[in-house]
Amino acid sequence: MSTAPSSQHVASWYAATANSRLERPALQGESRCDVCVVGAGFTGISAALHLAEKGLKVIVLEASRVGYGASGRNGGQIVNSYSRDMDTIETKYGEQTARALGDMAFEGNRIIRERIAQYDIQCDLRDSNLFAACNAKQLEGLKDHKALWERYGNRDLELLVGDEVKREVNSARYIGALVDHSGGHLHPLNLVLGQAAAFESLGGVIYEQTPLTKLEHGSPVTLKTTGGMVKAERVVMAGNAYLNGVLSELESRSMPCGTQIITTEPLGESRAKALLPNNIAVEDCNYLLDYYRLTNDNRLIYGGGVNYGGEDPSDIETVIRPKLEKTFPQLKGVKVDYAWSGTFLMTLNRLPQFGVLNDNVYYAQGYSGHGVTCTHLAGRLISEVMTGRDDRFDAFAGLPHLPFPGGRLLRVPLSAIGAWYYETRDKLGI
Template identity: 80%
Template sequence: MAISFERDHTASWYAATANTAPERPALEGEVRCDVCVVGAGFTGISAALHLAEQGFSVVVLESVRVGYGASGRNGGQIVNSYSRDMGVIEEKYGADTARALGDMAFEGNRIIRERVERYAIDCDLRDGNLFAACNEKQMQGLREHKALWERYGYRELELLDGQAVKREVNTERYTGALVDHGGGHLHPLNLVLGQAAAVEALGGRLFEYSPVTGLEHGEPVVVSTAGGRVRAERVVMAGNAYLKGVLPEIEGRSMPCGTQIITTAPLGEERARELIPNGLAVEDCNYLLDYYRLTADNRLLYGGGVNYGGSDPADIEGVVRPKMLTTFPSLADVKVDYAWSGTFLMTLNRLPQFGVVNDNVYYAQGYSGHGVTCTHLAGKLIAEVMTGRAERFDAFAGLPHLPFPGGRLLRVPLSAIGAWYYQTRDKLGV
């Protein structure tokens, strides 16, 4: 059965153009496995695929459909590194931690490309992305960014000063840009659907419409749903922002946030190339950034804005369309065909949370807006730690994660105040 646009996924361009996928049954009765993965997004499916490749018996539980959450709704940009760059990591956590994380900063990108090639996943993979500076301060930051990534061995970057940026983006907004020729963009829902099919081809079992209702720690761990139970030697909690109430030990140290995306009607190839001549994915350097790219059918997919707490605005198009027209005024006559929102999980230090509870319940979450690549790295590291190679997983697990100031009651308004402060600095160029 193919994906139902209305019932199974949010009303996005991704859902409307998703590859055919089977409808998996809900869990009924009791099953046993080596590893139970909770959540069929990028983290969970990446972990399940790495584990299945190594001979583990794997069961994946998903509350709705594969890719229903952020993994099937995001901007589709393959952005290297983390939401906090290596300079901040080095300053706050020391040279050893920075080196350990720096050695992995570009690996998620490589994992995605290897998966696409090995399993012949049709997901519109294209090369190249661009970081755009809106003022001279941000441009100086991009120069430093380039030098820092090159210090960690990455050589795919090109600075564009002044009018040279219009070679890649036909807008007056930007002072300059940094092109990452090794980055890229893709159809994220089709990527996760393709990897889920690979898990099943290797013997993994996927159950949809099976939200987890309980977790009994022990040996084995018992994971309960409304219709059944999974007895597993180990469990991977990969629900990210959609994981609520099952593992309360980690919930207070992160906050769900919503971001919004619109997609225009088809522009035609000529008009699309007038906007972004070489088809790069773009994001600006503002604190609350805009991000956009062309789709395979020559639409402009444009995202921007953050709602702290994860609530959806009443009028998504009304929020994002003015941002799009600020960048591309020539699109004033273009209709918006799709508008949707997605929820990601943010941590206070903007670095992902990895860890283990009671020695056999693993978790990875909180990518803070840089989830496409880091989730794929997380899946590989989870498989490594389960086969006795803990060093790389532990480099993340050792990062301190503090609760948001004000607790659950005040974390949203305090974060909004902080965002307003940084937005004001962006506008003033200071």
């Protein structure tokens, strides 16, 4: 799949049920601001809103529509921590770094809930998510996971074993599960649209259909677009997988990846409740994991798999339907009303990339499929580092990020080989 954006949202259930279809104008002529944010997804809008709340003049440039990328088409699950958890961070980067990141591991979740309450954002927020174990090794891993998160302050965890899982998920696939009652799920496109409206209510400006064509470092920074330019004292690069060569110095250290989602026809309340009795969001513990949840109109959203390099499969339903029917045989033959792909940005160590170029161009990207909560944390940390507090931003910025082996030519096949290896281990339960 090309990461070049189109002029409209992908044809997803989210787009079909968006609270707003407001189309904002493209930038024309020259503008000036304190901070220019490139990208109107979770990272960009979170940063813009935090900065506007602090009284800065902020302009957001979006190549397509607000929430066009992963922010508006993901699984909608509020999952705590990072794509690599605290035990890995402890082992690789030391106790001090682990403690600094661990102190923030559950903050993105809290920020989301604060935003929803503060600005009355209607995005179908529901509590709790669940990690499901498909084999004994994964169940042991969940026991360790529970102890780890409790050590870092999460006391809202519950381990389910054997038939206890059926309380939450009516599937024979799982032998155990870990429920995080502090997690949850929501309509991600409506969340980002609600925050964009809040930003605009504070005087912020968003230009859509305004791709960045050139960034010229300096003081101020000059950002050139197809219809005009912005001069800004500072810049936030928040395009993630959609920067299209604008930050070429970072490209070797990340890789666009695609994931696919389908949404069923409405199942009706009783049929939906028979699948997920307490309306919990679920992801399994496989390396190439499946994830799913119910919508507010009793559909099942089901996603899974990764395409390295971001290429779309020719038939998304053909890829995802077997996964859905393996999990819920009772849905065999169910009608699928929506099917779409999304592109996220993966890093080699699966930890997000934060940093600053030339002292005034900040970036946050590479959440590696774990971005709903961490993007909101990123927005807060960017606002902090721009207004005098740098310790929390620097905890992330100090993480080393190496290029993918083999460079741009070989990163996709080598990653696919690695994924095949871990997928085989999952199937064998080793």
